[in-house]
Amino acid sequence: MRIEAVRGDITEQDVDAIVNAANSSLMGGGGVDGAIHRAAGPQLLEECMELRRTDLPDGLPVGQAVPTAGYALRAPWVIHTVGPNRHRGETDPALLAACFTSSLDVADAVGARTVAFPAVSAGVYGWDPAEVARVAVDAVRGWTGDVELVRFVLFDDAVLAAFTRAL
Ligand code: AR6
Numbered sequence: 001m002r003i004e005a006v007r008g009d010i011t012e013q014d015v016d017a018i019v020n021a022a023n024s025s026l027m028g029g030g031g032v033d034g035a036i037h038r039a040a041g042p043q044l045l046e047e048c049m050e051l052r053r054t055d056l057p058d059g060l061p062v063g064q065a066v067p068t069a070g071y072a073l074r075a076p077w078v079i080h081t082v083g084p085n086r087h088r089g090e091t092d093p094a095l096l097a098a099c100f101t102s103s104l105d106v107a108d109a110v111g112a113r114t115v116a117f118p119a120v121s122a123g124v125y126g127w128d129p130a131e132v133a134r135v136a137v138d139a140v141r142g143w144t145g146d147v148e149l150v151r152f153v154l155f156d157d158a159v160l161a162a163f164t165r166a167l
Pocket residue numbers: 008009010011021022023028029030031032033034035036083118119120121122123124125126153154155156159
């Protein structure tokens with residue numbers, strides 16, 4: 001598997017699946033979640049609402065992942081995961097690692113071969129980007145399956161530098 005880190009906007013990535021740093025409600029929010037919902041269009045929220053009505057009445061647990069279509073995005077799939085929130089005392093790196101491995105499991109299950117990740121939990125959820133980078137890189141390197149490319153897409157130079165160091 002090839003693993004790379006680039007600076008950019010994840011909504012513009014030409015990959016099979018982009019991962020969303022969502023919250024348990026799946027009802028959208030700020031940061032990368034808001035950007036993905038804006039770029040995908042209103043059908044994304046409709047599919048998320050349907051997921052809440054059916055499979056996920058209590059929301060998506062931290063560390064798990066679920067797929068939807070990408071609608072107006074170039075990526076045919078969006079994989080929603082929920083990172084641990086440091087402001088709520090969620091400081092276990094294993095929970096953060098699970099976001100990356102469960103997203104790759106979902107990518108594999110839908111047949112996605114190229115996957116873009118943001119720095120899950122490194123924004124509103126308060127994790128140090130350097131720790132996110134170490135946990136993410138270790139988790140992806142330790143995962144086995146048919147995904148061929150993982151691209152970390154980082155919004156600013158400091159977070160890109162953290163991922164470049166971790167790689
Ligand atoms: N492309 C790539 N990265 C981005 C983009 C983008 N378009 N926009 C922001 N980032 P955050 P979290 C970076 O806060 O910490 C939301 O409200 C950002 O600079 O988006 O997991 C959800 O609904 C940071 O480095 O996610 C949840 O409530 C990284 O993405 C909560 O925030 C993650 O920042 C989740 O918080």
